[in-house]
Amino acid sequence: MSEDCLFCSIxxxxxxxxxxxxxxxxxxxxxxxxxxxTHVLVIPKAHYANAAELAEAEPSSAASLLTAAKEVxxxxxxxKSGYRLVxxxxxxxxxxxxxxxxxxxxxxxxVWPPG
Ligand code: AMP
Ligand code: ZN
Numbered sequence: 001m002s003e004d005c006l007f008c009s010i011x012x013x014x015x016x017x018x019x020x021x022x023x024x025x026x027x028x029x030x031x032x033x034x035x036x037x038t039h040v041l042v043i044p045k046a047h048y049a050n051a052a053e054l055a056e057a058e059p060s061s062a063a064s065l066l067t068a069a070k071e072v073x074x075x076x077x078x079x080k081s082g083y084r085l086v087x088x089x090x091x092x093x094x095x096x097x098x099x100x101x102x103x104x105x106x107x108x109x110x111v112w113p114p115g
Contacts, residue, residue: 002047007099011045021075025061026068037107038076038083042069049098051087069102078106
């Protein structure tokens with residue numbers, strides 16, 4: 001738990017979110033400003049600033065995050081049609097919330113390359 005972290009506050013329940021999937025380790029909830037018909041954020045409940053820090057400190061938790069992202073795709077009905085997983089990291093990655101989160105985007109064809 002990191003003070004003044006938006007996503008830690010969602011984990012603790014201090015800030016509401018629409019939760020779509022939860023395990024002991026991870027939480028998945030709908031993005032407030034969806035960029036696709038399905039836009040869900042998957043986060044570890046423990047605070048790590050980005051995917052690199054999570055992979056370095058807690059590789060098993062990084063694996064759980066990917067498993068949860070797959071589960072979200074199944075629950076949202078996009079596992080077959082396809083989807084995109086995104087970890088924005090740092091300044092050039094346009095990361096705005098510094099609690100690692102995996103964007104699960106689907107329900108429409110994605111464009112490549114991303115902006
Ligand atoms: P990023 O730019 O990769 O750091 O993504 C942060 C994401 O968090 C953005 O897509 C925001 O729309 C989303 N977001 C910000 N505040 C909330 C919130 N309270 N509940 C759900 N999603 C949020
Ligand atoms: Zn946090």
